[in-house]
Amino acid sequence: xxxxxxxxxxxxxxLGGLEWLAANYASVRFFTERDVVxxxxxxxxxxxxxxxxxxxxxxxxxxxxxQYRALSAxxxxxxxxxxxxxxxxxxxxxxxxxxxxxGKFPVIAWSGVASDAERVERxxxxxxxxxxxxxxxxEGGAFAxxxxxxHRWPVPVxxxxxxxxxxxxxxxxxxxxVHCVAVAPQAD
Numbered sequence: 001x002x003x004x005x006x007x008x009x010x011x012x013x014x015l016g017g018l019e020w021l022a023a024n025y026a027s028v029r030f031f032t033e034r035d036v037v038x039x040x041x042x043x044x045x046x047x048x049x050x051x052x053x054x055x056x057x058x059x060x061x062x063x064x065x066x067q068y069r070a071l072s073a074x075x076x077x078x079x080x081x082x083x084x085x086x087x088x089x090x091x092x093x094x095x096x097x098x099x100x101x102x103g104k105f106p107v108i109a110w111s112g113v114a115s116d117a118e119r120v121e122r123x124x125x126x127x128x129x130x131x132x133x134x135x136x137x138x139e140g141g142a143f144a145x146x147x148x149x150x151h152r153w154p155v156p157v158x159x160x161x162x163x164x165x166x167x168x169x170x171x172x173x174x175x176x177x178v179h180c181v182a183v184a185p186q187a188d
Contacts, residue, residue, distance in 0.1 A: 007130045007185045010055050010077045010085045014133060017043050018180075025176055026169035031100065032107075033091040036137060037074045040087075044077065055079055061086065063123050073123070073132070085185075086123055086132040088116035094140025096173040106142065113143075117161060117181035124183040136179040144177035 017040050030036050037059065044057045061076030063086055073086035090113050095105050113136045120132035138144050144163055160183075166176040 007079065007082050007085070009053065010079055011131050011185050013044065013047055013053065013055065014077055014085045014087060014131075016047065018133070018135065018178075022166045022178075025166060026171060026174065029099075030091060030137075030139070031093065033074075033089055036089055036091050040089075041075060044075065048077075058084075063119075063128050073120075073129070076129075083127060083130040086120060086129040088120055088132070088134045090116060090134075090136045092136070092138050092140070092142055094173045094175065095142055096140055098173075108136075110143065113179065120181065121183055131185040132183045134181045138177040138179060139174055141175050141177045143179065147179075 020043055021036075021040060028035075028039055030039075041057060041059055047053070048055045048057055056078045058076045058078060059074065060072040061078070061084060062071060063073050063076070063084075064071035073084070074089050075087040076084040077087075078084040090108050092106060092108050093100050093104075113134070116136075117134040120129070120134045123129040124132050136143065144165075147163060161179055161181045164178050164180070166178055168175045
């Protein structure tokens, strides 16, 4: 049996944030992707501080050289002695919400979801990251319904992506589905 690495601990923190978000989703009302990222940044920062973990938490972490946001991860958990855990997010609010104007939908395109996943996979493959996660929070299930109906996406769906249903949280306008592509740390 191999000893867990520090990267394994950071990976557990990354996954723990998603589990916390699933359990507490109804307690926060999101309007944009940045709201989701901000909420998780606060949670990760608090967890790292409370557990005195040797992890730094970054927003818009430059995973590749350059000044473009497409070269940055929404969230990175960085250990001083290894590549970071990177996380990319997309968020589609429920189309049934009355507090968001009808003309705003759809907020995202599936091509952006696929691009995030491909970027995370590339960063791990190129050793720019130890592991990564690309997440779509599909509040209301607009994309999940199309996937279930066998809709042909305009770009290929990234291999390894999985859908999960977080539920309605007793709020029918939520009905949260999550698409996740996770590239886990490799065992030594």
